[in-house]
Amino acid sequence: MDQSKEQRILNSVSYNAIKGDAESVLDCIDKYCSQKEWAMNVGDEKGLILDKIVKEADPTVALELGTYCGYSAVRIARLLKPSAHLFSIEFNAEFVPIAKEIIEIAGLEDKVTILEGHAQDIIPQLKTKYNVDTLDFVFLDHWKDRYAPDTILLEQYGLLRKGSILLADNIGFPGAPDFLKHVRNNEHYECTHYPSHLEYMKAPDAMEKAVYLG
Ligand SMILES: O=C(NCCCCCn1ccc2cnccc21)c1cc(-c2ccc(F)cc2)cc(O)c1O
């Protein structure tokens, strides 16, 4: 059976990255995906925006919607303080073992828990099954038409508190118009727009930060 692109990315990380060195894992994926095969990691340019917002949030409990190969999970988890934890939701069963392996090569397996399924099914379980109180930081990078409804789920299940920071990828392309409609001109959110470019491409993209005001 032919290997998948994601398996080839893992092979490259496994062969080229330095075990336990998160930066080298990120550099290896960025190199592979810019030189060999494009893949939908947040990438190095938007990754710097992600870094900035994670540092600002300094989250104790973080959530990511859309693990994929684990690139942004490594990006986020490498910045977490010792007591902090990242929950990452991935629906595609094929990607879960690949992401787990890449996160382990980065030496971050103790900081990240991958939850397999749809965000809309897992969000309602975060408090009861995963002992989450509230979320300090949420990175949205899954189905673009689910950003808005899943944000509403986070609100309804009391998972956001005054100051919770949401950061959404792909606001420019593929776009998430319903999410922007929900958070902008909404008295419960303070939004900031970050123009950037699509990962590994010249095409424009953007990220949106939305701080929940309670
Ligand atoms: O589609 C994207 N991501 C989502 C992938 C599927 C997520 C499935 N999934 C995971 C967790 C989860 C939980 N609940 C429900 C569903 C869930 C994406 C696409 C592009 C892109 C594609 C083509 C192109 F020409 C240009 C750009 C770029 C990006 O950066 C992206 O992020």
Ligand SMILES: [Mg+2]
């Ligand atoms: Mg994305």
